[in-house]
Structures are given as structure tokens and as C-alpha cells.
Amino acid sequence: MDFFEIFQQEWAFRALLASSMVGLMCGVLGCFIVLRNMSMIGDALSHAILPGVVFAFMIVGYSALGFFVGAVLAGLFAAVAITWIQRNVKTKNDAAIGIIFTAMFSIGVMGISKISKNDGVHLDLKDFLFGNSLGVSDQDLILTGVITVYVLLSIVIFYRYLFVTTFQPVIAETMGISVRVIHYFLMLLLSFAVVASLQTVGVILVVAMLITPASTALLLTARLPYVLTLSGLIGLFSAILGLFFSIIYDTTPGPAMAITATAFYFLAALFSPSKGLIFRWLQKRKLRLRIQTEDILKEAYRLQQRGKLTKENLDKRVGFSTRILQSHLQQLRKRGFFAKGTLELTEKGKEEAKRMVRAHRLWESYLVTQMGLTEEQIHEDAEKYEHLLTEEILDEVDAELGFPKTDPHGSPIPTKRGYPANPLLNLEVMHSAKIASDQLNEHITAQMWQLGILPDTTFEIKEKSSREVKILQGEKSIRLPRDLAGKINIEATEN
Amino acid sequence: MESTISVKGLSVSYDRKRVLTNIYLDIEPGLIYGLIGPNGAGKSTLFKAILGLIDTNSGKIFIEGKSIEAERKRVVYVPQRDDVDWTFPATVYDIVLMGRYPHKKMFQRMDDSDREIALQAMRDLGIEKLKDRQIGELSGGQQQRVFIARAMAQEAEIFLLDEPFVGVDVTTEEKIIESLKRLAAEGKTLLVVHHDLATVNEYFDKVILLNQRLIAYGDTEETFSEENIAKAYRSQLPILHKTGLI
Numbered sequence: 059m060d061f062f063e064i065f066q067q068e069w070a071f072r073a074l075l076a077s078s079m080v081g082l083m084c085g086v087l088g089c090f091i092v093l094r095n096m097s098m099i100g101d102a103l104s105h106a107i108l109p110g111v112v113f114a115f116m117i118v119g120y121s122a123l124g125f126f127v128g129a130v131l132a133g134l135f136a137a138v139a140i141t142w143i144q145r146n147v148k149t150k151n152d153a154a155i156g157i158i159f160t161a162m163f164s165i166g167v168m169g170i171s172k173i174s175k176n177d178g179v180h181l182d183l184k185d186f187l188f189g190n191s192l193g194v195s196d197q198d199l200i201l202t203g204v205i206t207v208y209v210l211l212s213i214v215i216f217y218r219y220l221f222v223t224t225f226q227p228v229i230a231e232t233m234g235i236s237v238r239v240i241h242y243f244l245m246l247l248l249s250f251a252v253v254a255s256l257q258t259v260g261v262i263l264v265v266a267m268l269i270t271p272a273s274t275a276l277l278l279t280a281r282l283p284y285v286l287t288l289s290g291l292i293g294l295f296s297a298i299l300g301l302f303f304s305i306i307y308d309t310t311p312g313p314a315m316a317i318t319a320t321a322f323y324f325l326a327a328l329f330s331p332s333k334g335l336i337f338r339w340l341q342k343r344k345l346r347l348r349i350q351t352e353d354i355l356k357e358a359y360r361l362q363q364r365g366k367l368t369k370e371n372l373d374k375r376v377g378f379s380t381r382i383l384q385s386h387l388q389q390l391r392k393r394g395f396f397a398k399g400t401l402e403l404t405e406k407g408k409e410e411a412k413r414m415v416r417a418h419r420l421w422e423s424y425l426v427t428q429m430g431l432t433e434e435q436i437h438e439d440a441e442k443y444e445h446l447l448t449e450e451i452l453d454e455v456d457a458e459l460g461f462p463k464t465d466p467h468g469s470p471i472p473t474k475r476g477y478p479a480n481p482l483l484n485l486e487v488m489h490s491a492k493i494a495s496d497q498l499n500e501h502i503t504a505q506m507w508q509l510g511i512l513p514d515t516t517f518e519i520k521e522k523s524s525r526e527v528k529i530l531q532g533e534k535s536i537r538l539p540r541d542l543a544g545k546i547n548i549e550a551t552e553n
Numbered sequence: 554m555e556s557t558i559s560v561k562g563l564s565v566s567y568d569r570k571r572v573l574t575n576i577y578l579d580i581e582p583g584l585i586y587g588l589i590g591p592n593g594a595g596k597s598t599l600f601k602a603i604l605g606l607i608d609t610n611s612g613k614i615f616i617e618g619k620s621i622e623a624e625r626k627r628v629v630y631v632p633q634r635d636d637v638d639w640t641f642p643a644t645v646y647d648i649v650l651m652g653r654y655p656h657k658k659m660f661q662r663m664d665d666s667d668r669e670i671a672l673q674a675m676r677d678l679g680i681e682k683l684k685d686r687q688i689g690e691l692s693g694g695q696q697q698r699v700f701i702a703r704a705m706a707q708e709a710e711i712f713l714l715d716e717p718f719v720g721v722d723v724t725t726e727e728k729i730i731e732s733l734k735r736l737a738a739e740g741k742t743l744l745v746v747h748h749d750l751a752t753v754n755e756y757f758d759k760v761i762l763l764n765q766r767l768i769a770y771g772d773t774e775e776t777f778s779e780e781n782i783a784k785a786y787r788s789q790l791p792i793l794h795k796t797g798l799i
Binding site for chain 1: 604606622625626628629632638641642647648651654655657660
């Protein structure tokens with residue numbers, strides 16, 4: 059039998075309708091339960107409604123509306139009792155929840171066994187615990203429909219109130235929103251949802267429909283409206299698929315739905331693009347490999363500067379196994395950082411190594427001058443951060459520090475790639491300096507010639523704007539584009 | 554000048570332990586007040602009392618002559634950063650826009666002017682580029698700026714800030730103090746709980762020295778004297794001497 063054939067049968071179609079509504083509603087409502095760390099309360103409330111349903115049965119017989127009223131009253135009673143204990147008795151919060159719900163659940167179970175003994179009426183405890191979505195009546199459908207619409211509408215209408223009270227209760231209070239009223243309102247919605255779920259998943263498993271889809275959605279997206287929508291959809295599909303499987307394999311629908319939701323959860327936990335375990339593992343691995351590569355380059359550069367670049371020395375400096383070093387070196391040669399077949403850094407390799415050294419020394423300077431750490435404290439920290447700082451942040455740090463020449467230990471800080479040691483742009487307005495005789499490259503010198511900026515002449519900075527820099531050279535004022543100003547090398551004048 | 558907040562004979566206790574005793578204060582508009590005192594001096598409690606969040610034993614607090622309940626919209630609170638779940642699924646923009654909630658009735662939607670006000674607040678604090686970031690992906694200083702932007706978006710008259718400079722970077726500290734000074738120039742009233750005694754003179758027009766009782770209050774230059782600080786910090790004096798602050 060395929061999917062559509064199954065649900066052409068009336069009993070199955072009713073079950074499908076009821077389950078879909080429950081899945082959707084619990085998925086959406088559950089987000090707030092999870093975000094408020096109230097999963098335990100959700101569990102408690104679902105158990106605590108049992109005596110309400112049983113008493114309703116004793117009084118009015120088998121009636122969906124009767125169950126509804128009884129369950130909501132019992133649910134609210136439990137919510138109030140739990141909160142009262144938490145506020146007035148010195149009992150731990152979750153213990154208070156446990157005490158109340160087990161007591162109420164026990165009363166419910168005793169009630170059921172009494173009914174089935176005395177009256178010989180058919181009221182199966184199992185149906186309450188795990189649901190029986192295969193026997194959904196018209197009355198059940200209508201009730202579930204009304205509850206679903208009511209719960210979803212409430213969440214839409216009171217969205218802002220729910221958002222603020224969940225995120226930061228104290229701010230809600232200062233805005234005149236009563237956190238307590240919203241709490242009980244949510245408890246009310248929760249009781250409604252539990253009653254509606256009674257028929258499909260039962261009291262034990264309703265908590266799965268509340269927290270599992272919500273937790274799944276939270277792994278996948280990071281904005282509340284999307285979380286609510288996604289969680290609702292996951293709840294909906296878990297219910298539909300669970301029901302389908304339960305009919306095919308002839309098992310109880312409630313557990314099948316719960317298991318389907320759990321399967322979705324684990325898929326998300328593994329494969330979520332940002333929070334999934336696999337993604338995080340890959341990221342960590344990538345970072346580790348990059349750090350190793352960068353360390354090799356940096357150490358090779360340092361050794362080469364001192365003329366001591368041999369395989370043994372490099373091996374000693376980087377401190378990981380020779381095999382790993384070998385495979386990294388092979389990679390680095392392929393990428394053109396090392397000359398083929400040798401241990402000689404190429405120009406490209408040197409540039410990259412300089413970038414690392416710049417990051418390391420700038421960060422050390424930053425820690426000492428801005429954070430007030432001592433020289434001994436900083437090396438290890440810089441060793442870690444040099445790999446994480448982006449070029450953008452480094453430039454900011456550089457500017458913040460006033461473009462230092464040396465680090466706290468006195469070692470020179472390399473300049474940014476393609477930038478001179480003393481860019482004209484870094485000179486402050488009203489200050490003067492000399493255009494250096496050595497410039498970065500011919501290209502820069504040619505541009506300077508065109509503007510009439512000559513080497514070894516003194517000038518003063520008049521103005522700096524976001525697009526250009528105005529300088530005064532003798533009597534002549536010259537405007538030059540800002541990016542060129544960043545590339546012209548200058549020297550301090552001797553006075 | 555007429556005072557925006559006036560506290561008359563306020564006393565508060567928790568579980569029979571006195572936290573504030575007989576506080577009288579008159580806060581004027583257009584100034585930045587530093588609220589200073591040792592741990593447990595009742596600074597946060599004073600804020601909560603002004604905000605009407607706790608029961609008081611005795612005394613009355615008026616906001617522009619009325620009770621806080623009538624003036625909620627005009628008073629905004631920037632709490633400390635630590636009690637917040639930073640993994641919460643919300644972006645910077647979502648949080649700043651929250652400042653517009655008190656201006657909306659239940660069925661009213663956010664409109665373009667609300668969005669513009671929120672964006673302007675983010676621009677003022679230099680976090681407009683972080684608009685769509687999840688709040689957990691920010692640095693501590695940026696998170697603090699988000700809360701202050703939200704407070705600004707609320708367009709309140711009175712700002713109560715609880716330790717806004719704790720654990721923030723230099724840029725953030727500058728941005729925040731710049732924003733606070735601008736607000737004061739617009740005639741708003743600002744009360745700031747502050748710990749760093751070294752920056753008091755630079756930041757605040759007036760100071761309130763508190764240690765369960767009101768020790769002193771008035772213009773920073775006169776009130777923030779060695780003698781008054783010593784009175785407020787009596788129990789911690791030896792430590793303060795060691796740090797060289799007084």
C-alpha cells in the first residue's frame with residue numbers, strides 16, 4: 059500500500075488530520091518551552107493532566123469536551139502548585155516539579171484502575187499513555203482543530219510579549235509586561251496542547267513532540283521566527299511520517315512519531331551547517347592543519363634569516379612528527395611556498411611568513427600596551443591568535459597602536475604586504491616629513507613623478523579625507539589619492 | 554530645576570536584611586550621574602526600586618511627579634550582560650527593535666519609522682554592520698552596545714545603566730560614553746552604576762555615593778572627594794590604598 063492509498067481510508071485520514079495538527083502546534087509551542095528551559099515542566103504538565111481526565115470521565119462519561127475541561131483544570135492546578143512550592147518552600151525547583159507531577163499522575167492511574175474494575179467500562183490506561191490516533195472521533199477532530207488554531211493565533215498575537223519575557227524577563231517587567239501572567243498563559247496553552255495530543259501521542263510522549271522538533275530547529279537556524287516556522291514543519295512531518303510508518307508496520311503511532319522526530323534531531327545534530335558535529339569537526343581539523351602550515355612557514359622564515367634552515371632544526375622548532383612535517387612540506391611546495399625539492403622559502407613563502415610574524419608581534423604589542431599584560435604572559439596567547447586574526451583586524455590593531463616598528467621584545471614588526479615601512483598616509487595632519495628615496499616599486503615612483511612628488515623633498519600634510527590627501531611641498535600644494543598615499547614611503551626629517 | 558526622579562525616604566530590605574536605608578535623592582535632567590559604592594551597597598537595588606521591580610519597605614519614588622507605573626515608557630533600563638542567554642535565536646536587529654515594543658499596542662505592527670529609529674541607534678553605536686549577526690557571535694563590548702542601542706531606540710527620558718563599562722574594549726567604552734553625553738545634551742537623564750573610580754571625574758557631571766545609606770551626592774568635583782570615597786568604602790579602604798586609587 060502506498061502513502062496515498064492508506065490515507066484514502068477514512069479512519070487513517072482522520073488520524074492524519076489529528077496528528078498533523080498536533081505535530082504543527084506542539085512544534086511551534088515547544089520552541090518557547092525549550093528556550094525557557096521548561097522541558098521538565100512540559101513533561102510534568104503532561105502527566106499531571108491525567109487525574110483531570112479521569113475525574114471528567116467519572117462525572118460526564120466519554121466526552122472530548124469533558125476531557126478538555128478536566129485536563130486544563132488539572133494542568134493549571136499543577137502549574138500553580140509547582141510555582142507555589144518553588145516560591146514558598148525551600149525545595150529545589152526541579153524537585154518541586156517532580157513531587158507534584160508524580161503525585162498527580164499516581165492519582166490519575168489509581169482512578170483509572172478503579173473505573174475499569176468497578177464499572178466494567180472500557181477505559182484503557184495504555185491509550186492515555188501512548189495515544190490511540192487510530193480511533194479519532196468527529197468531536198476529537200473539532201476540538202483538536204479549535205485548540206490548534208487558538209494556540210497558533212495566540213503565539214502570533216502575543217509574539218512580542220513571548221519574545222521579551224523569554225529572552226530577558228527583567229526588561230519585560232520594565233516595559234510593563236507581567237512575566238508572571240505570560241508564564242501562566244503559556245502554561246494554559248501547554249495544557250491545551252497536551253489535551254489535544256492525548257488522542258494522538260498520549261501523555262508520556264507529548265513532551266517528545268514539544269521539545270524534539272524545537273531543539274532540531276534551534277540547531278538549524280538562528281532567528282526566532284524561523285525557528286518557530288521550522289520547528290512547526292518538523293513537528294508536522296514527524297507526525298505524518300510517524301503515522302505512516304506505524305500503519306505500514308502495524309505498531310503504535312505515538313512512539314513512531316516520537317522516533318521520527320528524534321531521527322530528524324540526530325540528522326540535524328550531525329549535519330547542521332553551523333552547529334552540526336560533522337561541520338564542527340571539519341572546521342577544527344581545517345584550523346589545526348592551517349595552524350601547522352603557518353607555523354612551519356614562520357619557523358622556516360626565522361631559521362632562514364639566521365642561516366640555520368635545515369630539516370633537523372625545522373623539525374625541532376615545530377615540534378610535530380617528521381611524517382606530518384613531510385606531508386605538510388609536500389603540500390607547501392605544491393602551493394609554491396617552498397622551492398621545488400629544497401627547503402628554501404620562495405618569495406611567496408616569505409611574504410606569507412612575514413604576515414604571520416606581523417600578526418604575532420602586533421598582537422603581542424596590543425596585549426602589552428592596551429590590555430596591560432606583562433611580556434612574560436603574552437607569547438603563548440599571541441602564538442594562538444596569530445592564526446585567527448584577519449588582515450582587517452590586524453590593520454585596526456596596527457592603527458590603534460600608532461603603527462609601531464617593534465614589538466614589546468624589541469623585534470621588528472614586518473610591514474603589511476605591498477606597503478612601505480613608513481607610509482605617508484600614517485603621518486598626522488600638520489606634520490612634515492621627507493619623501494624617502496627608496497620606494498616600493500617603479501609603478502609607485504612613476505605615479506609620484508606624474509604628480510610632481512620628488513624623492514628627498516620635505517612636505518607637510520594639510521588635509522586628509524576619505525578619498526584624498528593634500529600635501530604642501532614648498533609652495534606647491536598637491537592632492538593625491540588616498541591609496542597612493544598609503545604606498546609612498548617617507549622618512550622623518552632630521553630636526 | 555524640576556527633578557525628573559525624586560526619591561523620598563526610600564528603605565528596602567531582603568529577607569529582613571536592610572539593603573537601603575532612608576534614601577533621599579533629587580535627580581535633574583540633562584546630566585550624567587555616576588552611582589558609586591562598594592559591592593552590596595544597594596546600587597542595583599536602588600535601580601530596581603526606581604523601576605518599580607521590587608517591594609519597598611517605606612518611602613516613595615516619583616518620576617516627573619508621577620508613579621513609575623504611569624511613566625514606564627519613559628524610563629529604560631540597561632541591565633548587566635551576564636544574566637542573558639547569548640545562544641538565544643535572535644539577531645542584533647531583533648534585540649534593538651525590542652526597544653520599540655513599549656510604543657506599540659498589541660495588534661500594531663512595526664512600521665518603517667520604528668525600523669529607522671532602530672537602525673539609527675545601531676549607527677550611533679557603530680554596530681549597524683552587525684545587524685544580522687546572531688547575538689552570541691559578538692564580542693562582549695559589542696553585546697553591551699546592542700543593549701545600549703536598544704535603550705536608545707526606546708526614546709526614553711530616563712536611562713538607568715548597570716555597569717555598562719565592565720568587560721568592554723576601549724572602542725566600546727568610547728562609543729558608549731560618547732552616546733551618553735549626546736543623550737545628556739538632548740536633555741535626557743542618565744544614571745550609571747560605575748566601578749572604576751579612575752574615570753569618575755571624566756565621565757560624570759554628578760555623583761551619588763552610596764553604601765546602604767546615602768553618603769554624599771552633588772557635583773563630581775566637590776562630592777567625589779577623598780573623604781567621601783573613604784566614607785563609602787570604609788570596609789575596603791586598605792585594598793583601595795594598595796591600588797593607589799586614593
